Amino acid sequence: MANGLRLAGKKDEKIIFFQQFLKHPLQIGSVIPSSPYLERRVLDMAEVRTCKTVVELGSGTGxxxxxxxSCLPRDAKLLSIEINPQFHSFVKTIDDPRLIAHLGSAADLGKILAQYNLPNPDAIISGIPFSTMPEELGKRIIQEIARCLAHGGRFVAYQFSSKVSHLCNPVLGPCKKSMEILNIPPMRVYRWEKNGFKPQT
Structure with missing residues (x-):
């Protein structure tokens, strides 16, 4: 019975995800949630198992x-930032003391970290679609990520488009890139490491 409820819940999440994509196609980067294969690749590239503080930008249905x-250390914290109220309501139901679920914009990352008295994150993971947002907003978010990320920290973005690399490379330098084909749609996964921050002039 419990397995049936879990399967029904997963189905409901996919339906709601698709409905929200139809309502907000420029805000959501895919028609369905990420596959386990994509999740595993993202977590490995972000080195989540070694982190004390992680930020997730665009949590979707969670x-x-x-x-x-599932792989974050017990004494670590995860700040999950979601701009869509429907998706945020899903994330708020996750019962884990390490999780801080925040409804808001990635462009306010620094203020949100300060609000919860969190240190500079070791990893920032992003699924928000940089390809469909206004150029200036994308640049502002990347600047916030670069400013807030801990020295030596990782920024990992999984994207359908390569737009994020054009925004991020001038700020954080060259990236490592891989492709996860076992996802709908196939996703590019990018990783930058903060060794020097180049603020825009």
Whole structure:
């Protein structure tokens, strides 16, 4: 019976995810949540198992949030930022003391970290679609990520488009890139490591 309820819950999440994509196609980067294969690749590239503080930008219905928590150290914290109220309501139901679920914009990352008295994160993981947002907003978010990330920290973005690399490379330098084909749609996964921050002039 419990397994049946879990399967029904997963189905409901996918339906709601698709409905929200239809309502907000520029805000959501895919028609369905990430696959377990994509989640595993993202977590490995972000080195989540070694982190004390992780930020997730764009939690969706919480699938990747749960995957992060499954390998996050017990004394670590995960700040999950979601701009969509419907998706945020899913993430708030996750019962884990390490999780802070925040409804808001990635562009306010620094203020949100300060609000919860969190240190500079060791990893920032992003599924928000940089390809469909206004250029200036994308640049502002990347600047916030670069400013807030701990020295030596990782920024990992999984994206359908390569737009994020054009925004991020001038700020954080060259990236490592891989492709996860076992996802709908196939996703590019990018990783930057903060060794020097180049603020825009």
């Amino acid at each position: 699938g990747t949030t749960k995957a992060i928590l």
